[in-house]
Amino acid sequence: MKIVSALLFFVVGCGQEHTGDPIVVRDAWIREPPPRSPAAGYLVIENRGGESVALVAVATEAAERAEIHVMEHKDDRMTMRRVAKLQVPAGAEVALKPGGTHLMLMELRQPLRDGDEVELVLRFGDGTERRVQVPVQKKGLYESD
Ligand SMILES: [Cu+2]
Numbered sequence: 001m002k003i004v005s006a007l008l009f010f011v012v013g014c015g016q017e018h019t020g021d022p023i024v025v026r027d028a029w030i031r032e033p034p035p036r037s038p039a040a041g042y043l044v045i046e047n048r049g050g051e052s053v054a055l056v057a058v059a060t061e062a063a064e065r066a067e068i069h070v071m072e073h074k075d076d077r078m079t080m081r082r083v084a085k086l087q088v089p090a091g092a093e094v095a096l097k098p099g100g101t102h103l104m105l106m107e108l109r110q111p112l113r114d115g116d117e118v119e120l121v122l123r124f125g126d127g128t129e130r131r132v133q134v135p136v137q138k139k140g141l142y143e144s145d
Pocket residue numbers: 040069080102103104
């Protein structure tokens with residue numbers, strides 16, 4: 001019996017080790033901005049875990065600060081509004097994409113051009129961080145990929 005329980009323990013422990021990162025960030029890109037303008041960034045956050053997580057901060061060497069913006073209908077026009085966090089429910093994914101929620105890199109430290117790569121550090125409500133290398137791409141205003 002001792003061997004069996006040892007085996008069980010091994011299998012369970014092994015399974016937990018291989019579960020992987022419950023937060024997956026993918027398909028990230030930054031639109032090449034017009035001169036002297038902030039740059040918009042897009043990505044998909046996938047939450048494979050059993051608990052809701054929130055993106056609470058974004059940092060990058062490329063800009064003075066990075067904000068989370070949502071689009072809002074106001075007086076018949078779409079405007080951007082900064083939000084403090086972005087919730088990703090358990091088992092769901094949230095896509096930041098053109099025309100919707102996006103990241104905004106404010107006060108760029110140098111011009112961003114097509115082909116450049118920017119590192120973004122995404123901080124989540126559970127205190128963990130994910131680093132993503134994000135390509136800068138030149139695309140039309142409503143082109144999404
Ligand atoms: Cu914005």
